[in-house]
Amino acid sequence: MAIPPIAALEIGTTRTVMCVGETNESGRVKITGVGTYPTIGVRKGQVVDLSQARVGVESAAKQAEKQADVSIWQVLLATSGGHIQAGVNPGMVTIRSNDHVVSREDIEEVTENAKEVQVEADRQVLHTITQAFTVDDQPGIVKPEGMRCKVLTLNVMAVHGLKNRIDNAVNAAKSAQLDVSDVAFSGVCAALAVLTPEQKRNGVVLIDLGGGTTNYIAYCNNVISAVGCVAVGGDHVTNDIALAFNIPLNRAEEVKRAEGCAVIDAESGGRRVVLPADVGFEERVLSCKALHTVINARMDETFRMLRSRLDEAGVLPHLGGGVVLTGGGAYLRKATDLAQRVFGLPCRIGLPVNVDGLEKAEQPAALSTAAGLALYGRMTYEDRGLFSPVKNIFKGWFGR
Amino acid sequence: MSQEQQTALLLLGVGGGGCRLAASVLASYGSGLRALGVDTDALSNRTAAAGGMTCLLLGGSRLAGHGTGGDAIQGRLAAQDDMQNILPHLQGVRTVVITACLGAGTGGGATPEIVKALHDMGLATICFVTRPFAFEGEARRKAAERVLPMIEENADSLVVVALDDLFSDAGGGLLTDAVQAAEGLLASGITLLWRLVSKPGFIQLDAERLHAMVLRGGNARFGFGSAEGAERASQVVAALRSCRLLRSGDAVSKANALLLGILAGRDLRLAEIGDIMGLVREACKSDCHVEMGTVLDPQYDGRIELVVLSFESWTAAVPVEPRKDTPPTQEPPVAEAFPIQPGSRKGRAKGSKLSFGTTGRGKFQNVEPTLFNGQDLDVPTFIRRGIALER
Numbered sequence: 001m002a003i004p005p006i007a008a009l010e011i012g013t014t015r016t017v018m019c020v021g022e023t024n025e026s027g028r029v030k031i032t033g034v035g036t037y038p039t040i041g042v043r044k045g046q047v048v049d050l051s052q053a054r055v056g057v058e059s060a061a062k063q064a065e066k067q068a069d070v071s072i073w074q075v076l077l078a079t080s081g082g083h084i085q086a087g088v089n090p091g092m093v094t095i096r097s098n099d100h101v102v103s104r105e106d107i108e109e110v111t112e113n114a115k116e117v118q119v120e121a122d123r124q125v126l127h128t129i130t131q132a133f134t135v136d137d138q139p140g141i142v143k144p145e146g147m148r149c150k151v152l153t154l155n156v157m158a159v160h161g162l163k164n165r166i167d168n169a170v171n172a173a174k175s176a177q178l179d180v181s182d183v184a185f186s187g188v189c190a191a192l193a194v195l196t197p198e199q200k201r202n203g204v205v206l207i208d209l210g211g212g213t214t215n216y217i218a219y220c221n222n223v224i225s226a227v228g229c230v231a232v233g234g235d236h237v238t239n240d241i242a243l244a245f246n247i248p249l250n251r252a253e254e255v256k257r258a259e260g261c262a263v264i265d266a267e268s269g270g271r272r273v274v275l276p277a278d279v280g281f282e283e284r285v286l287s288c289k290a291l292h293t294v295i296n297a298r299m300d301e302t303f304r305m306l307r308s309r310l311d312e313a314g315v316l317p318h319l320g321g322g323v324v325l326t327g328g329g330a331y332l333r334k335a336t337d338l339a340q341r342v343f344g345l346p347c348r349i350g351l352p353v354n355v356d357g358l359e360k361a362e363q364p365a366a367l368s369t370a371a372g373l374a375l376y377g378r379m380t381y382e383d384r385g386l387f388s389p390v391k392n393i394f395k396g397w398f399g400r
Numbered sequence: 401m402s403q404e405q406q407t408a409l410l411l412l413g414v415g416g417g418g419c420r421l422a423a424s425v426l427a428s429y430g431s432g433l434r435a436l437g438v439d440t441d442a443l444s445n446r447t448a449a450a451g452g453m454t455c456l457l458l459g460g461s462r463l464a465g466h467g468t469g470g471d472a473i474q475g476r477l478a479a480q481d482d483m484q485n486i487l488p489h490l491q492g493v494r495t496v497v498i499t500a501c502l503g504a505g506t507g508g509g510a511t512p513e514i515v516k517a518l519h520d521m522g523l524a525t526i527c528f529v530t531r532p533f534a535f536e537g538e539a540r541r542k543a544a545e546r547v548l549p550m551i552e553e554n555a556d557s558l559v560v561v562a563l564d565d566l567f568s569d570a571g572g573g574l575l576t577d578a579v580q581a582a583e584g585l586l587a588s589g590i591t592l593l594w595r596l597v598s599k600p601g602f603i604q605l606d607a608e609r610l611h612a613m614v615l616r617g618g619n620a621r622f623g624f625g626s627a628e629g630a631e632r633a634s635q636v637v638a639a640l641r642s643c644r645l646l647r648s649g650d651a652v653s654k655a656n657a658l659l660l661g662i663l664a665g666r667d668l669r670l671a672e673i674g675d676i677m678g679l680v681r682e683a684c685k686s687d688c689h690v691e692m693g694t695v696l697d698p699q700y701d702g703r704i705e706l707v708v709l710s711f712e713s714w715t716a717a718v719p720v721e722p723r724k725d726t727p728p729t730q731e732p733p734v735a736e737a738f739p740i741q742p743g744s745r746k747g748r749a750k751g752s753k754l755s756f757g758t759t760g761r762g763k764f765q766n767v768e769p770t771l772f773n774g775q776d777l778d779v780p781t782f783i784r785r786g787i788a789l790e791r
Contacts, residue, residue, distance in 0.1 A: 043767045082770055231770040232777050239763040240780035244789060249763060264473070290789040297781035304480075305772055341477065 003381050005032070005070050008373035009057065009178070010078040010186065011169055013042050013212025013235055014328065016056035017367060018075070020068035021355065021374030029375050031357035033068025034367065035060035044212035044231040045081035045186075047168040050175060057176040074179040076377045078369050079126075079169050080186040080213045082231030083162040088131065089117045091154045102135070102144045102152055114156040124163040126185050131155040131223045140221070157224050159185050184376050186369045187215030187227060192379075193352035193372030194326050194365075195219065204321035205310060206350060207303075207339070208369065209329025211235050216306050218315045226313040230305055234329045237298050244294045245286055251275055261292045262299045262338040268292045299335065303342040319343075324350035328366040408494040409594065409610075411435040412486075413453070414511045415475070416444040416467075417501025417530065423453050424587040425499070425594075433594055436489050438514070440478050440506045441467035454489070458482045458510055468505025472543060475509020483517050495524045495610060497590060498555075502544035503532035512550035519554040526557040528590060528622070533563045549786045552619065559622045559709065561586060565645050589622050592661040592707045596693040613659055613691060619712065620659075621651040626705040633675035636704045641683060646710065652680070655710035657689040664694065665701030676706065 003023040010017045020033035037059035041052030061072050091114025093106055115128040133141040134153040144152055170180045190208040200219040205226075208215040212233045218226040237260070242252035259273045271288035275281075310316050322345040325335055330349045339347040351364045352371040358364045411433060413422025419437035426435045437455040444467075446455075459468075459478020468474040490496075496518055500507040511529070518525050529551065532540040552558050563582070593610065623646035625639030646652055660680060662673065673694065681690065761769075764778035771777070775784060782789065 043764070044770065048767070082768075230772070230777075235763065236778065236780075239778075240782065243762045243780050244782060287790045293787060293789060294780065294782050297785055297787055301777075301781045301785075344481075 003378055005068065006374050006377035006381075007061075007064070007070075007072040007075040007178075008078070008189075008370045008377060009060070009075040009173055010189075010370045010373060011042060011047065011053060011057065011172055012039060012080075012210055012369070013045055013233060015039050015211070016053075016060045017370040018057075018060040018064040018072070019367065019370040019374050020064050020070055020072070021371070021378065022068075023378050024356075027378075029355045029371075029378050031355055031367075031371055031374065033064040033066070033070065034358075034361065034370075035063030035065070035067065037063070039211075042212065044233070044235070045079070045210065045229075046083075046165055046212075047172050050168070050172055053172040054175045057173055057178065061176065061178065072178065074181050075173060076373050077169060077173055077180050077183045078186040078189050078373045079161065079166055079183055080210065080215055080229055081161065081165055082213065082229060083165050084126075084159065084185055084187075084215075084229040085161070086157055086159045086227035089114055089128070089156045089158045091115070091156065093152050095150060095152060100148045100150060102147050102149060104145060106152055107133075107145060107154075110152050110154045114154045117156070117158040117160070119158070119160045122163055123160045124166055125158055125160045126166075126183060127157075127159040127188055129157045129159070129188075129224050131157055131225070132221075142222075157227060159188065159227050161185070182377070182380065184373055185215070185227070185229075186210070186213075187217045187229060189370075189372035189376055190215065190326050190368040191217045191219075191224075191372065192375045193354050193368045194324060194350035196353065199321040199324070202321035203315070203318040204324055205306075205315070205319055205343075206324045206326060207306060208327040209233065209325060209332075209335070210327045210369075211329075214302055214306070214329070215327075216309070218310060218313070218319065219321075220315050220318040225315045225318075226310055228309055230302070230309075232298075232302050232305070234332075236302075237295055237329075237332075240294050240298050241291065244290070245284070247275065247284065248281070251278075251281070255286070255291065256295070256332075259288060259291060260295050261333040262295055262335045263341075264289060264292045264296050265334075295332070296338070299332070299338055300342065303339055307343055316343075319345055322346035322348070324348060326350040326352075326365045326368040328363065330365045331363055408492065409434065410490065410493040410496045411590070411594075412496055412498045412514070413437040413439075414498060414500040414514060415439055415504065415507030416441055417504075418499040418507055418511075419444060419453070419455070421499040421501070421528070421530075421583060421586060421590070424583045425590045426453055428584070428587050428591050434493075436486070438479075438482075438486065438510070439467075440475060440510070443467075456482070456485055456489075458506065468509065470505045472505055472509035472547065475505040475507070476513050477509075478506070479510035479513035479517075483514070486514070486517075490518075490521070490523070493523060495526065497593060498525060498527045499529075499586075499590065500527065501530045501532070502547050503536060503540035504543070508543050508547045512547060512554070515551050516554045519556075524556045525554070526559065526593075526620075527551055527555045528559045528561065528586065530586070531560060531562040531564075546788055549788075553786060557711070558619045560619075561622060561645060585624060586622075588663075588705070589624060589707045589709075592663065592695070595663070595695040595697075596661050610659075613657070613711075620709045621646055621655075621712075622707075622709055623651065624705065624707045626703060628703045632704045633672040634679060636706045637676055637679040637683070640680075640706050640708060646708070651710045651712070652683050652708065653685065655684055655688055655712055657711040658684060658691070659709040659711075660690060660692040661707045662692065662694040663700050663705040663707065664696060665703060666696055666698060667701055668694070668696060668704065672704070676704075 006021045008019045016037050016039045018035040019031050021029040022032050037056045039056045041049030047053050091110050093110040117125050133144040135141050135144050135147050135149040173180050191206050200222050203220045205218040210233045212235050213229050213231050214233050215229045238252045242249045268288045273286045273288050275284040277283040323339050323343050336347040352368045355371045411422050413419035419439050422435050435453050437453050438458050440458045459481050500511040502508050515525050531544050623643040625636050627635035761778045769776045
């Protein structure tokens with residue numbers, strides 16, 4: 001069965017990305033078209049100005065259509081924001097058969113039970129990701145079929161967000177005459193594109209350093225064990241620089257990209273950065289060390305916050321595969337060094353290796369989310385299109 | 401004295417210098433004092449431990465016991481790593497006395513972190529920190545200056561002692577003598593706190609009063625004087641008033657509260673206490689709150705030592721139990737984004753430097769704030785952490 005091209009849209013805080021992914025014979029997704037456009041009207045991952053956000057979506061879509069030679073009318077949408085939360089939801093079933101052997105029906109029943117996630121009325125469940133089965137009191141069972149037990153439990157990680165915030169993002173796409181077939185959490189998408197099976201087995205945390213938000217997703221023993229989002233991102237670094245040196249935000253962004261560094265080290269000492277004069281702006285000379293101090297404080301705090309979140313979730317000791325940084329913020333100089341110091345784990349930049357066609361892109365890690373979303377679209381295609389009318393059922397495919 | 405009162409105080413030495421000070425306090429006091437030393441340098445830890453003090457290594461996984469090499473960031477990270485290890489030593493403690501020498505890595509880096517953690521746990525902290533010598537150079541002085549506001553932010557009381565002032569009298573002496581004398585002086589001040597609360601004297605100060613004093617007192621100055629002979633009562637006050645650490649008596653005359661400790665031998669006369677108190681009251685403001693205690697110790701026979709902590713920012717209107725609830729009349733309005741937590745000292749003027757309210761948010765002016773642990777993350781981190789930027 002051929003899978004038609006999939007269009008994936010990410011309305012990020014700094015830029016809107018549209019990726020078109022085609023599935024080849026071997027089942028791998030190849031990105032054939034990428035469109036990006038600077039976003040206006042989005043703050044910390046949330047749409048605050050619909051009409052301005054629409055412009056970005058339209059422009060990115062046009063660019064991607066041209067490159068991939070397709071016409072886009074339906075997209076998948078990645079969303080993020082501080083409102084995204086995750087929790088473990090257990091489902092339970094008593095094995096009624098006389099021999100107490102777990103049958104396929106029992107597994108289906110427990111899966112269904114677990115996915116009945118109760119959230120507040122104003123929240124919408126984005127993903128239900130299966131973790132592992134517990135057979136009586138023995139946890140961590142992957143395939144319980146045929147085992148003998150009285151009670152079978154399945155834990156499901158439910159990712160949910162505020163309904164109206166998600167609807168706002170959907171409306172931004174709709175206003176650009178695009179139908180949204182499914183919504184996914186950016187962090188989950190990035191993990192699909194970046195993490196390798198080996199890393200997932202060893203335990204790994206993926207940190208997606210976006211413009212307005214930082215998403216994280218941790219795998220332990222092939223199971224997603226922590227998911228979340230903090231509404232702090234690259235924009236905050238820029239804002240800090242702008243306030244520290246009293247310069248406009250666009251100049252702060254420039255100097256961050258050109259001279260930014262996440263750690264204060266010997267090479268920053270004594271050096272000075274010149275901001276050339278511009279209309280209505282005098283030439284300024286900044287101390288490189290001060291610049292790095294501002295960036296370091298913010299990045300250090302962000303990493304520490306994530307560390308404490310992971311610590312609370314109890315996953316910190318199980319991350320043998322280390323820390324993987326992705327998203328545009330990963331290209332901040334020495335961000336990996338800082339993460340390595342804060343987490344005490346090896347750290348590297350994660351590129352979207354699970355999809356093809358992005359090798360030549362500039363800063364491919366910044367495209368991880370959109371590329372992963374295309375992959376997500378391929379994986380859930382059957383669910384959405386043919387077999388199941390229910391959206392958003394994410395059958396525990398990744399990780400296994 | 402009951403066991404509880406003895407153990408409600410803990411002496412914590414941070415870094416090499418802080419541990420040495422704590423050790424000398426321990427040595428001059430004897431047993432019965434709860435002391436703990438923390439350092440990143442395993443070697444100095446071992447020396448301090450030889451003196452009978454409990455010692456913990458900070459940042460063992462990060463620095464492998466080799467010290468920070470003067471890097472305050474390493475010190476801070478080490479403290480964050482191993483804060484958990486300090487917790488078991490804090491059972492039943494209400495007031496922590498911290499000694500540290502600023503200017504280098506552990507003392508400068510770990511101290512603010514530890515003070516913050518203790519403050520968050522609701523413990524009262526009184527920090528005795530030393531500024532480096534002038535000859536140690538500009539870099540160290542600056543490093544120490546940078547750290548002070550960070551400690552001040554969370555410490556209930558901060559006593560800054562410039563090493564230069566401490567050594568001013570011992571200029572001509574041998575180095576070892578001078579160091580010993582200076583350490584002895586500082587240690588005697590800290591020891592006094594213990595003696596006042598735990599050793600039987602004529603008038604004693606209980607641990608709870610000290611706790612309240614520290615909580616309400618804010619930053620303090622520390623000074624001492626000693627005298628012998630017939631006129632010792634008046635001489636000791638004169639000596640105190642000429643002490644450089646008290647800015648030659650200026651700190652006494654401006655103080656809103658004084659904690660006065662009289663150390664004397666068994667030959668102390670009641671009239672002498674009266675004389676001393678009378679002279680001290682003359683020297684200070686009329687509405688100054690004076691708490692005093694005496695310690696009688698045979699080794700001080702024929703001598704009187706006066707040790708004083710002067711608090712300038714004493715807030716008399718605060719009820720004795722300020723931890724339970726913050727009095728609404730005292731608090732200036734703090735931005736909503738900074739919820740006042742129990743034990744928070746936002747009411748004080750120096751705490752309010754954090755209440756940026758609407759000014760520090762810049763781009764995120766009209767956006768829903770990102771709150772984490774009671775902090776508004778949209779306000780730049782360097783502002784919230786009080787980091788001074790090099791211009």
